[in-house]
Amino acid sequence: MASAGTPSDSTGAAPEAAAAPGLGGVSTAAAGGSADVLVVGAGIVGAACADALAARGLRVTVIEQEVVGSGATAAGMGHLVVMDDNPAELALSSYSLELWREFVADQPARHEYSRCGTIWVAADDEELDAARLKAATMAAHGLECRMLDAAALYALEPQLRPGLAGGLLVAGDGLVYPPKSARILLDRALARGARLVAGCVRAIEDGGVLLADGTRLRAGAVVVAAGSRSSQLLPELPVQPKKGHVAITDRYPGFIRHQLVELGYIKSAHAASGDSVAFNLQPRPTGQILIGSSRQFGATDPAVEPDMMARMLRHAVGFTPALRGLNVLRCWTGLRAASPDGLPLIGEHPGRPGVWLATGHEGLGITTSLATAQLLAARIAGGDAAIPAQPYLPERFATLQPNCEPWGQSQRD
Ligand SMILES: Cc1cc2nc3c(=O)[nH]c(=O)nc-3n(C[C@H](O)[C@H](O)[C@H](O)COP(=O)(O)OP(=O)(O)OC[C@H]3O[C@@H](n4cnc5c(N)ncnc54)[C@H](O)[C@@H]3O)c2cc1C
Numbered sequence: 181m182a183s184a185g186t187p188s189d190s191t192g193a194a195p196e197a198a199a200a201p202g203l204g205g206v207s208t209a210a211a212g213g214s215a216d217v218l219v220v221g222a223g224i225v226g227a228a229c230a231d232a233l234a235a236r237g238l239r240v241t242v243i244e245q246e247v248v249g250s251g252a253t254a255a256g257m258g259h260l261v262v263m264d265d266n267p268a269e270l271a272l273s274s275y276s277l278e279l280w281r282e283f284v285a286d287q288p289a290r291h292e293y294s295r296c297g298t299i300w301v302a303a304d305d306e307e308l309d310a311a312r313l314k315a316a317t318m319a320a321h322g323l324e325c326r327m328l329d330a331a332a333l334y335a336l337e338p339q340l341r342p343g344l345a346g347g348l349l350v351a352g353d354g355l356v357y358p359p360k361s362a363r364i365l366l367d368r369a370l371a372r373g374a375r376l377v378a379g380c381v382r383a384i385e386d387g388g389v390l391l392a393d394g395t396r397l398r399a400g401a402v403v404v405a406a407g408s409r410s411s412q413l414l415p416e417l418p419v420q421p422k423k424g425h426v427a428i429t430d431r432y433p434g435f436i437r438h439q440l441v442e443l444g445y446i447k448s449a450h451a452a453s454g455d456s457v458a459f460n461l462q463p464r465p466t467g468q469i470l471i472g473s474s475r476q477f478g479a480t481d482p483a484v485e486p487d488m489m490a491r492m493l494r495h496a497v498g499f500t501p502a503l504r505g506l507n508v509l510r511c512w513t514g515l516r517a518a519s520p521d522g523l524p525l526i527g528e529h530p531g532r533p534g535v536w537l538a539t540g541h542e543g544l545g546i547t548t549s550l551a552t553a554q555l556l557a558a559r560i561a562g563g564d565a566a567i568p569a570q571p572y573l574p575e576r577f578a579t580l581q582p583n584c585e586p587w588g589q590s591q592r593d
Pocket residue numbers: 220221222223224225226227243244245246247248249250251252253254255256257258259260261379380381382405406407408409410413423424425426472473513514515516517538539540541542543544545546547548
């Protein structure tokens with residue numbers, strides 16, 4: 181779908197574009213014609229932004245250095261989950277869940293969608309109290325959820341170890357296969373007139389970007405949706421990589437039926453430093469079991485670390501002992517883009533007019549991608565969004581104000 185041609189808007193020596201194998205017909209150099217918006221990155225966030233901007237009639241060019249839906253999107257578990265650690269997170273995730281349910285409704289199988297629900301597992305009475313608080317918050321927000329005592333928990337999920345206190349079932353949560361959903365979003369953007377360019381953005385400039393091959397692309401707005409690599413392009417961004425491990429088993433249909441997450445996950449997800457693992461088990465529609473997850477700061481090597489993987493698997497076996505007998509087929513890692521307050525940065529860079537940010541989604545970017553795109557598109561194209569944008573605006577970080585020092589390496593480590 182991507183159009184190819186002589187780059188009228190580039191100063192580099194970009195040749196007539198040719199289709200690149202494996203990139204779905206994308207042009208390999210700057211495509212002809214001008215754009216209103218350049219989107220850097222075609223992970224789930226960039227793909228969703230491109231789609232939402234193209235839907236508003238803007239001419240969009242997406243630049244991706246690898247394949248559509250790579251980066252953290254390819255590594256993520258694809259759990260679509262309402263998180264309620266603060267009102268802003270609850271507003272963004274629950275709004276995005278609504279958008280996901282509409283989006284997948286036409287073709288759930290293409291997204292490998294399942295509305296499996298989440299069970300937040302309470303190990304003891306203290307965690308059960310935390311589950312009750314969570315239930316009250318969610319119910320007040322109109323979300324369907326149900327407290328489970330121990331008997332109800334084991335009736336739903338008999339593989340859980342004995343001795344647990346109960347849990348909370350959140351019925352509207354679900355899962356997708358993120359790289360496929362990213363591809364579907366990007367294809368819809370292309371059908372709406374967007375273009376996809378294969379290339380690596382080396383620098384964000386005033387009014388455009390510079391690619392590694394020397395090509396310059398121009399547009400009034402540049403959206404940085406480069407995931408954990410966003411801060412390589414804009415060093416002042418308060419975003420640092422947080423590595424995660426995941427493993428997937430052979431097919432064991434019916435082993436579990438809901439996404440199972442320990443309530444302790446929240447502590448792990450919000451830790452500001454150190455390594456942690458949390459019990460997070462997902463029933464894939466294929467019958468496979470996806471096992472997550474770990475969190476590590478300061479680790480950018482994508483290699484699977486046997487110690488971390490062993491720690492994560494031991495922890496999972498502690499909750500579901502029969503996991504020990506299942507065959508793990510593959511394991512991998514990914515880098516989340518973590519912001520200091522755990523919320524994404526969605527909006528214009530306060531120190532760089534024309535540069536827009538859609539990054540910092542940490543471990544919730546599959547879930548929150550669609551709401552992010554709606555918020556961002558409303559701010560770029562004008563118009564109202566369904567929820568207030570203010571909590572996610574980048575200007576909440578002082579380092580992004582004009583003339584501030586770049587976010588320091590010491591803060592990243
Ligand atoms: C182990 C793990 C488990 C997770 N589980 C979940 C989950 O269950 N639910 C959930 O909601 N979220 C989950 N997440 C988080 C989620 O995967 C991310 O928040 C989300 O994928 C971020 O998407 P993104 O598009 O911002 O970034 P990415 O997916 O990283 O995409 C960025 C894209 O930009 C491209 N790019 C980068 N730099 C450049 C450049 N200079 N030029 C051109 N292109 C560039 C990259 O190639 C990439 O394709 C998980 C993450 C991890 C690591």
